[in-house]
Amino acid sequence: MLRIKNLHTYYGRIKALDNVSLHVRAREIVSLIGANGAGKTTILNTVSGVISCAQGEIYFEDGKINGLPPEKVVAAGISQVPEGRQIFAPLTVLENLQLGAYLRYRKREKKAVEEDLEWIFDLFPRLKERIKQISGTLSGGEQQMLAIGRALMARPKLLLMDEPSMGLAPLVVKDIMSTISGLRNSGVTILIVEQNARASLRISDRGYVLETGRVILQGSSDDLLNDSDVKRAYLGKDYKTFWEGRDKA
Amino acid sequence: MKREDLEQVQLERLQSTLNRAYKNVPFYRTQFDLLGIHPNAVASVQEIARLPFTTRKDLGDNYPYGLFAVPLRDIVRISPSAGTTVKPMVVGHTRSDLKVRDTITARFLAAGGVVDTDVVQICLNPGLSSWGRALKEGAENIGASVMPVSHMSTSKQLMAMEDYKTSVLLTTPSYAMHILGAMESTGIDASRLALKAILVIGETLTQDIRDTLQSSFDVDVTAGYGPSDVMGPGIAFECHEKNGLHINEDHFVFEIVDPDSGDLRPPGEEGEMVLTTLTAKAFPLIRFRTGDLSYTIEEPCPCGRTFVRISGVTGHAGEVLTIRGVKAHPAQVE
Numbered sequence: 001m002l003r004i005k006n007l008h009t010y011y012g013r014i015k016a017l018d019n020v021s022l023h024v025r026a027r028e029i030v031s032l033i034g035a036n037g038a039g040k041t042t043i044l045n046t047v048s049g050v051i052s053c054a055q056g057e058i059y060f061e062d063g064k065i066n067g068l069p070p071e072k073v074v075a076a077g078i079s080q081v082p083e084g085r086q087i088f089a090p091l092t093v094l095e096n097l098q099l100g101a102y103l104r105y106r107k108r109e110k111k112a113v114e115e116d117l118e119w120i121f122d123l124f125p126r127l128k129e130r131i132k133q134i135s136g137t138l139s140g141g142e143q144q145m146l147a148i149g150r151a152l153m154a155r156p157k158l159l160l161m162d163e164p165s166m167g168l169a170p171l172v173v174k175d176i177m178s179t180i181s182g183l184r185n186s187g188v189t190i191l192i193v194e195q196n197a198r199a200s201l202r203i204s205d206r207g208y209v210l211e212t213g214r215v216i217l218q219g220s221s222d223d224l225l226n227d228s229d230v231k232r233a234y235l236g237k238d239y240k241t242f243w244e245g246r247d248k249a
Numbered sequence: 250m251k252r253e254d255l256e257q258v259q260l261e262r263l264q265s266t267l268n269r270a271y272k273n274v275p276f277y278r279t280q281f282d283l284l285g286i287h288p289n290a291v292a293s294v295q296e297i298a299r300l301p302f303t304t305r306k307d308l309g310d311n312y313p314y315g316l317f318a319v320p321l322r323d324i325v326r327i328s329p330s331a332g333t334t335v336k337p338m339v340v341g342h343t344r345s346d347l348k349v350r351d352t353i354t355a356r357f358l359a360a361g362g363v364v365d366t367d368v369v370q371i372c373l374n375p376g377l378s379s380w381g382r383a384l385k386e387g388a389e390n391i392g393a394s395v396m397p398v399s400h401m402s403t404s405k406q407l408m409a410m411e412d413y414k415t416s417v418l419l420t421t422p423s424y425a426m427h428i429l430g431a432m433e434s435t436g437i438d439a440s441r442l443a444l445k446a447i448l449v450i451g452e453t454l455t456q457d458i459r460d461t462l463q464s465s466f467d468v469d470v471t472a473g474y475g476p477s478d479v480m481g482p483g484i485a486f487e488c489h490e491k492n493g494l495h496i497n498e499d500h501f502v503f504e505i506v507d508p509d510s511g512d513l514r515p516p517g518e519e520g521e522m523v524l525t526t527l528t529a530k531a532f533p534l535i536r537f538r539t540g541d542l543s544y545t546i547e548e549p550c551p552c553g554r555t556f557v558r559i560s561g562v563t564g565h566a567g568e569v570l571t572i573r574g575v576k577a578h579p580a581q582v583e
Binding site for chain 1: 269322
């Protein structure tokens with residue numbers, strides 16, 4: 001569904017992505033893990049059209065989307081849940097959700113949009129309870145649910161999620177992750193960027209590990225969860241970093 | 250897997266392999282730097298041709314652990330081999346590498362018809378012991394009942410085959426012929442055996458040998474290929490069409506080059522097999538010159554697999570000899 005080839009992206013003169021290739025198949029959940037600053041958010045923003053790449057190609061369902069403005073990318077069926085939620089704080093829960101479906105009103109899908117509102121409220125009953133509440137006053141976990149709900153209102157084929165666990169309490173993270181995992185049943189394909197590698201890999205099929213703008217490893221989530229390098233770097237296992245047998249040379 | 254999807258997977262795995270090799274293995278970093286090439290310049294699998302070759306001499310020069318791309322504590326299997334230069338060679342595997350090796354071996358075995366109800370007997374000489382282990386573990390993973398390599402005399406091997414109702418024999422073509430010879434000279438009829446398949450590795454399976462074995466034992470005979478010293482036995486495997494070996498292209502990129510100039514040969518023309526690992530963690534190999542001569546078979550295989558086929562090994566480049574499956578340098582043969 002999504003195919004990225006040889007992406008090079010710069011922020012001014014700083015190279016953020018160095019020859020990155022990855023793909024996501026329909027109905028998969030794929031994780032992008034890596035340290036802060038590795039380039040994970042940059043990948044999502046390049047796919048969304050928020051920033052442009054210097055080199056490389058992005059294909060979505062066989063159409064080239066690199067270079068398209070963000071609204072065209074959304075229209076193609078890709079929706080992003082940004083880092084830090086970025087819900088419209090002064091607006092109510094309902095208004096945020098309605099805005100998520102903005103492009104669909106033009107297509108006269110009003111009835112379908114209302115059905116989808118019901119779907120979101122089924123997924124997130126807490127949002128229904130707070131339907132008229134000003135979004136800025138919601139808790140972190142509720143805001144995350146709202147952000148996801150808003151992205152889903154566009155009925156995307158591919159959902160890009162940027163650090164859904166960030167700033168949330170462990171129990172809430174568990175909740176959110178399990179909701180994301182359940183989204184698979186609604187036919188959504190998901191690419192999820194996370195610093196919480198363990199939580200993310202647990203609900204994913206496959207993952208890519210990014211380090212200073214480069215993919216250094218990929219594989220099934222099981223393989224990555226069991227990989228020594230991943231364990232050391234991202235799953236909190238403590239190891240010495242020098243190599244025995246080599247240093248003595 | 251469709252070709253298009255395979256090529257994407259290959260590109261991704263190649264790029265991460267190059268990134269890891271460049272970062273963790275000083276030998277590769279130096280080689281690339283000398284040529285002024287950085288992994289980030291490789292935008293397609295074909296562009297691998299811009300990278301330098303790795304030879305057995307390089308492996309020997311970096312004895313013992315110089316080419317490992319992971320800390321020693323991650324290596325769970327150390328496989329030394331006599332090597333083909335003055336120094337021996339050491340290959341390492343991480344746990345994930347062994348898993349990959351088992352997957353590849355399973356493909357070879359399954360393509361040869363091995364299933365969990367089979368009784369598998371492995372007959373290999375000590376020089377191929379790391380292959381013996383790989384095949385044993387691969388067959389165990391399929392769930393077959395496995396008799397690992399044990400160094401019995403041919404008559405004992407035959408006794409085992411008859412008594413234990415061996416259904417699959419894993420061996421080299423020459424040893425299979427040797428067993429046939431032993432049977433004929435002791436008057437044992439093949440109908441006393443429960444064999445249904447013979448899978449061979451280590452040497453080229455000629456049509457003559459295949460025909461002889463198939464008719465004498467009344468079994469299917471299929472072959473697998475891999476450079477014995479550095480990789481597992483199932484780099485490429487024959488399907489039931491028995492016309493060429495499918496390369497496991499999701500784990501290896503192969504090229505056929507002119508042994509002298511190093512230039513790529515046109516499709517279908519004979520040249521030296523050059524292999525690059527896509528999923529090896531402990532011991533990534535980039536453009537490794539196997540010394541084996543082969544050529545690609547361009548037509549799609551009727552079996553339906555999209556992995557490209559190569560012919561069996563047609564000869565050897567350079568001074569490397571293969572003696573009963575084991576690679577050796579002439580100087581080592583006294």
